[in-house]
Amino acid sequence: MTDDDRGVLRSDHRCxxxxxxxxxxxxxxxxxxxxxxxxxxxxxxxxxxxxxxxxAHDLDLALRKPRVVLSISxxxxxxxxxxxxxxxxxxxxxxxHLDLIIITRQEAAERGEMADAIKAATLAAEEAGMDAASxxxxxxxxxxAGEDPMAAAQHAVSDAEHKAEEYSEAMAHEEAxEAxEAxExxDEAATAALAE
Numbered sequence: 001m002t003d004d005d006r007g008v009l010r011s012d013h014r015c016x017x018x019x020x021x022x023x024x025x026x027x028x029x030x031x032x033x034x035x036x037x038x039x040x041x042x043x044x045x046x047x048x049x050x051x052x053x054x055x056a057h058d059l060d061l062a063l064r065k066p067r068v069v070l071s072i073s074x075x076x077x078x079x080x081x082x083x084x085x086x087x088x089x090x091x092x093x094x095x096x097h098l099d100l101i102i103i104t105r106q107e108a109a110e111r112g113e114m115a116d117a118i119k120a121a122t123l124a125a126e127e128a129g130m131d132a133a134s135x136x137x138x139x140x141x142x143x144x145a146g147e148d149p150m151a152a153a154q155h156a157v158s159d160a161e162h163k164a165e166e167y168s169e170a171m172a173h174e175e176a177x178e179a180x181e182a183x184e185x186x187d188e189a190a191t192a193a194l195a196e
Contacts, residue, residue, distance in 0.1 A: 024051065029097065038095045042072065042081055044102025050074065060095060067115040069108045070100060080108045117149035124153070 029039045037053035052074055062068050063086065070081050081100035089096055103111075118136055125135035142152035 033094075033096070038098055040098040040100055042074075042079065042100045042102060044079075044081075047079075047102050054098070056095060059098065063095075065115060066118045067111040069103070069111050072100070080105065082107075082111065113149045114143065117143070117153040120150065121153040 032039045032053045033056070035053075036056050038056050038059050040052050040054050042050045042052060052072070054072070062070060063083065068083065070083075072079055072081055079102050082103050083098060084101040085097075085099040086095070087097040088094060117139060121135045121139045122132040125132040138155070139149070139152050142155060143149050147155070
């Protein structure tokens with residue numbers, strides 16, 4: 001799977017006009033957004049807080065992918081970061097600000113594996129005619145329990161199918177019991193009518 005499939009936004013690949021910024025405040029943020037960029041901050045353990053502006057279109061596309069990892073170059077350094085807080089306009093849903101936290105290459109690889117697993121579980125759930133959200137929830141529970149993400153993706157869909165079958169069987173039994181009760185009530189009413 002390529003970096004683009006995983007949601008890795010590389011400055012050398014998609015956008016080269018990331019820039020550090022020195023102006024702050026509401027007016028400066030509005031000006032940055034008007035220019036087609038999103039104000040953001042990058043921070044992490046042992047790193048100094050850096051204010052940057054990221055092209056809005058590229059960022060919006062990258063944030064649509066699960067477990068996105070952004071590769072950001074500024075001032076001659078490149079860091080891997082994940083979104084910590086994404087602020088959007090409450091009505092228009094436009095990006096307004098982004099907080100990024102620096103992560104290690106190992107964390108980035110783990111996020112990539114999880115993104116691949118989510119994609120596989122979603123596709124399998126859609127093929128099975130199921131809700132993808134339930135498969136993703138089962139996947140995340142299995143990974144939290146220590147299972148490998150891709151193995152968990154395979155099990156998540158089968159677990160969700162099994163739960164759906166159990167629910168369908170329970171509903172069928174409940175409907176059958178209601179039908180039997182209705183038939184019994186109808187028989188009693190018919191018997192009472194004949195007795196009169």
